[in-house]
Amino acid sequence: MTYDLAVVGGTLVSGSGRKRADILVSGGRVVEVAAGAAAGADANRVVDASGKLVLPGMVDVHVHTREPGYTHKEDLVTCTRAAAAGGVTTIFGMPNLDPPTVTGTYLEEVLDLYRAKSIVDYNHNPVPAHGETEAMAESGVAAFKVYMVVDTGRTYPHPAGTGIHDHGHLLQMFEDVAATGRVFMVHPHDQALMDHVEQGYWKKGDRSPEAYAKTLAAYDGIIWDTATATLLRMAKATGCRLHIVHVQTIEGIEMIRRAKAEGVQVTAEVNHWALFLGTWDDVLELGPYCLSYWVPDHHRAAVWDAINDGTIDIVSSDHAPHTRAEKDVGWEDMWAAHTGTPGIQHQVPLLLDAAHHGKLTIERVVEVMAEVPARSFDIGSKGFLEPGFDADLMIVDPAKEWTIANDGVLSKIGWTPYDGREVVGAVERTFLRGIEIYGDGTVKGEPGFGRHVKPSLTRGMP
Ligand SMILES: [Zn+2]
Structure with missing residues (x-):
């Protein structure tokens, strides 16, 4: 099969630990998560996450x-x-x-x-x-x-x-x-x-x-x-x-x-x-x-x-x-x-x-x-990068040093209380259901792409 997206070579982080793994995405969902899973796989888009964390x-x-x-x-x-x-x-x-x-x-x-x-x-x-x-x-x-x-x-x-x-x-x-x-x-x-x-x-x-x-x-x-x-x-x-x-x-x-x-x-x-x-x-x-x-x-x-x-x-x-x-x-x-x-x-x-x-x-x-x-909140399709879940993820550079500044604020008000704050760690790309909505310093997502996520009826507390 041809996958919509392959995120290759990154280190995946979950609450239970971290591992080197590729992520294969089809129809907006995670299909496979495994080291080397993308080798030989056919994907419309391949994103190299080497040296980065995938959250x-x-x-x-x-x-x-x-x-x-x-x-x-x-x-x-x-x-x-x-x-x-x-x-x-x-x-x-x-x-x-x-x-x-x-x-x-x-x-x-x-x-x-x-x-x-x-x-x-x-x-x-x-x-x-x-x-x-x-x-x-x-x-x-x-x-x-x-x-x-x-x-x-x-x-x-x-x-x-x-x-x-x-x-x-x-x-x-x-x-x-x-x-x-x-x-x-x-x-x-x-x-x-x-x-x-x-x-x-x-x-x-x-x-x-x-x-x-x-x-x-x-x-x-x-x-x-x-x-x-x-x-x-x-x-x-x-x-x-x-x-x-x-x-x-x-x-x-x-x-x-x-x-x-x-x-x-x-x-x-x-x-x-x-x-x-x-x-x-x-x-x-x-x-x-x-x-x-x-x-x-x-x-x-x-x-x-x-x-x-x-x-x-x-x-x-x-x-x-x-x-x-x-x-x-x-x-x-x-x-x-x-x-x-x-x-x-x-x-x-x-x-x-x-x-x-x-x-x-x-x-x-x-x-x-x-x-x-x-x-x-019973949002069963979100929160985890595992097969069957929505392919909602961010690629982060945990070592990137940068300074938060008012002129980078996308909110309409144009200011942040953190203006001038030096931080280590940056979001490089964001994907929602396998589609890149932020990357290369620009918002790529389109208004109306978001969907109403409804809670599943099973009750579950952590
Ligand atoms: Zn509030």
Whole structure:
């Protein structure tokens, strides 16, 4: 037979180790993986990966595409171009859009937009707060998403209907999502504690980025930890599969570790800023461009330990682009600025750089960015480079030294908090279902190539 693609001579990395192997691809799927498999085989395209690593494409389960509603920040084409350049082959979009994804009708509208525009494969996480949870699950969503956040002093980034901090309503959502067998992704946050702490700063007239950072980190993470305790207890009560985002405190990690040992179905996610940004020096220097959050050093050390011992399961980008104007108001009033940072294009290189510096192995990188997200959200065709799986892969040069810079940013906003950061490790080529979507420094994927990847019905937790 003639194969569509042969990737030859590379070193394949999975969570269980690395091996020299060729990959043969036909019809968008991996057909054979073995040393020397390409010798004598007929292929329409042969890619030489000698001296390079071959990794499964990243399954990024937390992405803010901004379309519909906020396309001055980003849209599905620019977002998924950045994804392709970053080795990301599947994204899960978040519901804080306009209209927010809170009903089946809005969900279908969003899925139509992906179908027309996405360069990479996709899923989308709607809010299960408004009585249409079962029907939306049947549309093929892998997970539902809610924030325990209601913004104070602004209506974004958590528009009406996406933030629920009433515990009764939250428990209702756990019950409803449990009935669907899907995963419930929640941003842990105790709004009443936030209100109390922030008012202390406001009374002093302090609305600086430092005050905002200290508010969210108050009492060593109490705003995070009380919410995490509530979520874990609700997951235990209902049997709902819970995915907690932004896990970045010591007590939060300890609670999740205990809950897992008890058999609670929970996965934990950390985002690039908790690993590579968000030191106090970053807060001082970058101000609103640093925030999302301040992650004090003792918490950051615990996060790294939890990644390496498996308590933290998934690293995702939480790609959250905002314009410079939306950030710059934060120098005067951080509560008026939009929080969140872009990251989809640079997270894999930052992880490769971390591996180069011995913070984790590349095998663990593959687990947290591809294997575990695919398995945790029942995306059975993704995450592994084995026969039968989609041929989603990236070819990386683990020794390439380069500098992240604003002028290489593909996201519409044109900036990254990592501007000037020197890293070792680069994504050279990205393939989605056997088709090159990024290579030679250019995005080659076409809008509309991405497909809706639906979860399989078998439930499986790592
Ligand atoms: Zn987010």
